[in-house]
Amino acid sequence: MNLSYLLNAKGRMIMIKITLKGGVIKEYEAGITVAEIAKELGAGLYKASCAAKINNQVVDLRTPVNEDCELAILTFNEVDGKKAFWHTASHILAQAVTRLYPNTKYAIGPAVDNGFYYDFDVEKPFTAEQLAAIEKEMTSIVKSGLEIERFELDVPAAKELMKDQPYKLELIEKHAGQGEKMSFYKQGEFVDLCAGPHLMSVAAIKAFKLTSCTGAYWHGDSTKPMLSRIYGTAFPKASELTEYLTAVEEAKKRDHNVIGRQLKYFCNSDLIGQGLPLLMPKGTKLFQILNRYVQDKEEYEYGYVMTKTPLMAKSDLYKISGHWDHYKDGMFVLGDETKDKEVFALRPMTCPFQYQVYLSEKHSYRDLPIRYGETSTLFRNEASGEMHGLIRVRQFTISEGHLVMRPDQLEQEFRNCVKLLQEIMTDIGLIGDLSYRLSKWDPNDREKYIGTPEMWDEAESLMRDILDHMGMEYTEAVGEAAFYGPKLDVQIRNVHGKEDTLVTVQIDLMLARQFGMTYTDADNTQKHPYIIHRTSLGCYERTIALLLEKYAGALPMWLSPEQVRILPIGDAQSEFARGVLKKLNAAGLRCTMDERNEKIGYKIREAQLEKIPYMLVIGDKEIEANSVAVRSRRDGDKGVMTVEDFIAMAVKEVTEKVK
């Protein structure tokens, strides 16, 4: 290897200045590797090092440093350190699998948010039973402490090395045009085409666990073959692994799909069908509370007017809107196009319906914006494997709205939509769990979208500008837009870590043209309005699911279907207790009474398990003092107070929406 570039004119080693964390500058000979620097800085740091950043670029520990730079050694405590750690774990997994199942073709194995996976092409997909054996093999690999070497090959040599690995060949082919060399990592007999970075040896992956196995399409493309994916996670210390696994188990206990059924918020019926949950009385009450809250807020604070439009329409409507061409697979079509004179379809979105309301009269620029709101039930024929509790269903009700406006009003209206949704998310307590995503179209997949590239560029840059003006933090995602325009998607994770869109605000410059929607401007010309499609609370079913998970079923007082339960000790207190019940109901509190002939401990246990915020125990002592003994589900016995004091306290908790 020719290292002459590391020498100066006099043939002496060039010294370079490296700025470390905290601004410390150290001098090293050019060509020193990051790992050597880490070792020089301290054995502990070297042992913990996973990767590094040179001038803010993530690099492998083996990277030679040839010029002055800023250097940060990354350990498992940094995100990119974790990624390298997990990526190395995925190689150990692949090595174990290829040892146990020599005919395996291996595809890709990256780090993900909380661990790693590796995709394999095997004759029979892996099942959970096989994971233990694979883990055992992984353990022996880790114990062997194999060093991990990195090397590079040109394309022909890379292809020769990977000649038995079709997926790797495909990846090499994909990168071949870029003129770069292919990098490989080798640990013992196992070699993988891989961009890295990786740890120096397999020995650090002490605590790991294979968590699940499942199918996954090659390149995430459902037309490609399905591979067998194994998920796992790993940590530097066993205690951290245990902690993580315990946290995952704890999170699953909050699963709305479990507690929502347990607490009788919803159920399903085989006879009714998949993705069609039934809201039970408690779920319906919660729906009603949220719905009234949203409708009032939109009408009285944000200037919305309400519509109530049909749940279905003739195919003609969807042909104009573009749904027939772009969304038909997702719709429930009633009738047979080839035979019936008229074919109807249940609506998958509200937009074209509210547009018809707009179109029913002439509009002046002075009338705008018009903000249409609707508690709108929608129907989407999701593929059978996609349903999930209340989060993904075939019929759902959304806090829907369409704002029709002049272009000059767009920014203000958009800002108000975001403000509204943030106020609502603050009130219900989910604000801290949200992330924002600008969902853009995919210019390489024109089929999926209507409109011209110019219109898309305009709509997307309008949205980006507004978001930037607002100082919002957001990510951008290609190919996530609606077929008619870009979206600001408000994302949230469920207990399984899966991300879904909770709320969306969309800019639509296209559909007004399709439908011939106009207003008369000040210069007496007809113009197409801009439209914002938006939700505020999102869809009720999904939001209810996330609320149940957030609070593990113990909803805040203002959202609780049953806020107070009165528990008389015996029949003797019934009359007094009924009087208390009346007063509480009159104060607007959702209150019931448990008059059953049961012991007080039994009644308390039930109310506690049902997560009723307050229990009022009434015995002779309370009657005598004209009071109630208050027990909170959170703090237990809170002592005795007068009915009036309790009402004042409870009402305050409701009005202030205490979490």
Added chain:
RNA sequence: GCUUGUAUGGCUCAGUUGGUAGAGCAGUUCAUUCGUAAUGAACAGGUCGUCGGUUCGAAUCCGACUACAAGCUCCA
């Protein structure tokens, strides 16, 4: 739609190598009127998701379908 699992009384689960089902909770009835997370007893409740196959015999083995779970794809 795809991959892997799962499916036993309202709920949570047992059911050993195939010999037509068992518990706890919930329910009903009776007794108990009780002070901060389960009073006691008795009774009732299931052709083991559906359909078909193998077998003298199927909850148990095989197949198809339906539903549920996690993941992939898709999506609010």
